[in-house]
Amino acid sequence: MHDDQSTYRVYLCGGSNCGPLNMPTLLRYLEDMVWEHGLDSLVEIRVSGCQGRCAYGPNLMVYPGRYRYAALTHERLKQIVRQHLAAGHPVREYLLAE
């Protein structure tokens, strides 16, 4: 059992711009990656509304943070799961400047 401090909340944007950009496939892939890395009890995955950064989609936010990832691909998601969610080191090169 883990407390809230050790739990990540990950919001994949399902807004009207990001949603059509392969969102269901990215969501499935993210779920698979989290499961493969044994993180399913530590990572909550949700689909959000528009995150206000439509030009950079598909977008993802990770809490605690908040960290905004942009221009998601399967490769980027894999790296985010391995480096950020599994090891605690955000993938700086994929973050959107606030």
Ligand code: FES
């Ligand atoms: S629809 Fe994803 S940021 Fe607007």
